Amino acid sequence: MAHDPQMLKGVLSLLLLRLVGDHDDYGYALVVRLREAGFTELTEGSVYPALTRLESAGLLDSRLVRSAAGPARKYYVLTTAGQSEAARALDAWTTLTANVGRALKTRNPS
Amino acid sequence: MNVIDRARIMGATVSYDLWLDFAGMPGRRRRDLRRELRANLEEATALVGSSNAVRGLGGTREMAAAASVPDAARPRWTVGFAVGISFLGLALIAELLAALSWFDGVIAATPESRVTGTLTFFPGSSLTYSPSASSFGISIGFGWVCFFVAFVAFVLTAQPWRLLARHAAPPSH
Numbered sequence: 001m002a003h004d005p006q007m008l009k010g011v012l013s014l015l016l017l018r019l020v021g022d023h024d025d026y027g028y029a030l031v032v033r034l035r036e037a038g039f040t041e042l043t044e045g046s047v048y049p050a051l052t053r054l055e056s057a058g059l060l061d062s063r064l065v066r067s068a069a070g071p072a073r074k075y076y077v078l079t080t081a082g083q084s085e086a087a088r089a090l091d092a093w094t095t096l097t098a099n100v101g102r103a104l105k106t107r108n109p110s
Numbered sequence: 111m112n113v114i115d116r117a118r119i120m121g122a123t124v125s126y127d128l129w130l131d132f133a134g135m136p137g138r139r140r141r142d143l144r145r146e147l148r149a150n151l152e153e154a155t156a157l158v159g160s161s162n163a164v165r166g167l168g169g170t171r172e173m174a175a176a177a178s179v180p181d182a183a184r185p186r187w188t189v190g191f192a193v194g195i196s197f198l199g200l201a202l203i204a205e206l207l208a209a210l211s212w213f214d215g216v217i218a219a220t221p222e223s224r225v226t227g228t229l230t231f232f233p234g235s236s237l238t239y240s241p242s243a244s245s246f247g248i249s250i251g252f253g254w255v256c257f258f259v260a261f262v263a264f265v266l267t268a269q270p271w272r273l274l275a276r277h278a279a280p281p282s283h
Contacts, residue, residue: 026149026150026153027150028153043167043168044150044154045166045168045169045172045173046168048147048150048167048173049173052177053177053179056179067149069152069153069156070149070153070156071148071149072145072149073149073153074149
């Protein structure tokens with residue numbers, strides 16, 4: 001089933017912080033990892049700006065790594081502030097999904 | 111990667127860069143983002159082809175808007191330059207067409223001596239028609255109006271007075 005673009009936009013930062021937290025990676029590789037995780041409709045046009053904003057906000061840092069295939073790749077690294085934000089966003093997401101789940105159960109007990 | 115692939119990637123990166131500039135992204139940061147986008151597009155091109163790689167970006171205007179934190183204190187130099195050059199070209203073409211009309215009128219009158227004139231809407235311009243025994247010569251001085259129009263377009267678009275706001279309130283980071 002396709003994801004709601006607005007909902008996806010809301011959790012994209014959390015997803016990116018978690019993926020980069022797992023291991024440093026560059027833009028297109030992160031797009032591929034997100035698609036492999038099931039977000040098949042996710043476009044590069046939404047991931048790259050999100051990475052740029054996270055970097056501007058100091059939640060991600062970056063380093064250039066030479067590539068034999070072409071120009072140097074820009075690998076993103078999670079900063080300390082990014083770790084804190086990822087933990088906070090995960091808590092917020094967990095709380096939200098729990099509350100939504102409870103509300104839906106109350107609405108439709110069957 | 112063939113020439114078409116490279117052209118597609120270059121087109122997307124240039125377009126992205128222009129929209130980033132329009133959104134107020136500083137030059138050094140734009141260069142970084144341009145390099146990053148090119149590297150990502152080349153990577154994607156190797157896997158899915160340049161057409162799909164560029165299509166995956168969607169609109170570069172929306173991408174740039176999403177990537178930018180608007181900086182109201184930064185003049186838009188590149189956009190101003192592009193608009194200024196465009197206005198210069200248009201003004202020169204308009205003046206050239208007006209001059210050709212003037213020359214057509216003069217030639218139709220078949221004057222026997224040298225004729226000089228100016229174009230009403232282009233102060234500072236000078237037109238000269240010089241007949242000789244078997245032919246004629248013409249010369250055009252474009253004057254300053256075209257450059258003035260281009261300069262005004264550049265200033266209005268680039269908005270250099272934004273620098274005053276920058277001096278008044280330094281950026282937070």
